[in-house]
Amino acid sequence: MSELRQDPTTYDWVIIAKERAKRPWEFRKENMTRPYFPAHSDSCPFCPGNEHRTPEAKAVYGGPGEWKTRVVPNKFAALTTDVTAEREEIGPFRKSPGYGSHEVVIETPRHDNFIPFMDDSDVGGIIRVYRDRYHALKKDPAVRTVIILKNHGRGAGTSLEHPHSQVVASPIVPPSVRRRYEIAVQYYDNTGRCLYCDIRDYELRTSERTIAETEYFIVLHPYASRYPFETWLMPKVHNSSFGNISDDEVADLAATLKQVLLKLYVSLENPDYNMVIHTAPVDDEHKAYFLWHIQIIPRLSLPAGFELGSGIYINHALPEETAEYIRGFEVPNGETA
Ligand SMILES: [Zn+2]
Numbered sequence: 001m002s003e004l005r006q007d008p009t010t011y012d013w014v015i016i017a018k019e020r021a022k023r024p025w026e027f028r029k030e031n032m033t034r035p036y037f038p039a040h041s042d043s044c045p046f047c048p049g050n051e052h053r054t055p056e057a058k059a060v061y062g063g064p065g066e067w068k069t070r071v072v073p074n075k076f077a078a079l080t081t082d083v084t085a086e087r088e089e090i091g092p093f094r095k096s097p098g099y100g101s102h103e104v105v106i107e108t109p110r111h112d113n114f115i116p117f118m119d120d121s122d123v124g125g126i127i128r129v130y131r132d133r134y135h136a137l138k139k140d141p142a143v144r145t146v147i148i149l150k151n152h153g154r155g156a157g158t159s160l161e162h163p164h165s166q167v168v169a170s171p172i173v174p175p176s177v178r179r180r181y182e183i184a185v186q187y188y189d190n191t192g193r194c195l196y197c198d199i200r201d202y203e204l205r206t207s208e209r210t211i212a213e214t215e216y217f218i219v220l221h222p223y224a225s226r227y228p229f230e231t232w233l234m235p236k237v238h239n240s241s242f243g244n245i246s247d248d249e250v251a252d253l254a255a256t257l258k259q260v261l262l263k264l265y266v267s268l269e270n271p272d273y274n275m276v277i278h279t280a281p282v283d284d285e286h287k288a289y290f291l292w293h294i295q296i297i298p299r300l301s302l303p304a305g306f307e308l309g310s311g312i313y314i315n316h317a318l319p320e321e322t323a324e325y326i327r328g329f330e331v332p333n334g335e336t337a
């Protein structure tokens with residue numbers, strides 16, 4: 001029998017197709033040899049020596065001669081600060097010039113150095129860059145939300161192999177984001193507690209869907225997972241905004257994120273994935289009812305007509321089973337990219 005599960009943070013429903021469910025290891029790409037990536041690629045605009053092929057850097061870490069991380073405006077930016085953020089009504093429609101910022105974080109000079117294979121301190125460096133850019137971009141009074149995300153692999157929407165992520169500052173709070181807050185506020189008003197902290201604590205107590213617990217974070221596969229191996233990283237310290245992450249949390253998150261991505265990389269053979277940092281709009285940085293967190297969505301299946309038509313996702317994996325599989329998964333010694 002299948003099961004309908006509701007996500008308490010969005011009220012969205014998911015069908016967990018228990019009978020047609022695949023076992024966790026069946027999601028591995030079959031007969032797949034992992035692609036080979038060179039340490040340097042002459043044709044890659046993000047590799048050292050090709051700095052002139054990106055717009056001028058907004059920030060460079062580690063020195064210009066031997067940079068570690070570069071932040072550059074996206075050459076094909078979805079949003080730009082060259083226009084105004086003014087809104088206009090045309091009949092029943094509303095529009096506004098595409099105001100905002102769209103930056104690329106080039107995570108490393110090495111073409112093949114993915115997060116699972118970096119030193120913890122280098123991963124921590126990237127997370128600190130995210131925090132820096134969050135604070136730099138939110139200074140713009142027109143900016144309402146800062147979205148930090150990473151697309152890995154073609155199936156996740158990127159054609160560039162070189163390890164990179166994106167920071168987008170938008171002049172609107174999208175309805176899907178607003179809805180999460182409204183639901184969280186309602187829960188807070190009803191119970192006096194933070195919905196996300198309640199979810200985290202319940203998952204910690206029952207430990208059916210948890211994968212890891214560290215000093216500052218827990219990692220889990222959510223109850224109403226929309227996708228197989230959907231993974232959330234939730235902080236133990238309540239903060240509505242990622243911008244408030246402490247240095248101790250950064251160090252812990254670096255090690256935790258690296259482990260999570262390494263396990264996904266090895267157990268599913270380098271799956272394509274999207275990673276998004278969910279954080280409060282910039283005007284709501286110190287709220288009691290929302291907890292910032294990270295969602296990782298491996299692209300093992302694509303939403304089809306049913307999902308588009310109904311808004312209900314069908315997940316062919318049981319989060320309890322995938323969590324157990326990842327929890328127990330031992331990364332072979334010497335595993336490298
Ligand atoms: Zn490169």
Ligand SMILES: [Zn+2]
Pocket residue numbers: 194195196197198238239288289290291
């Ligand atoms: Zn909380």
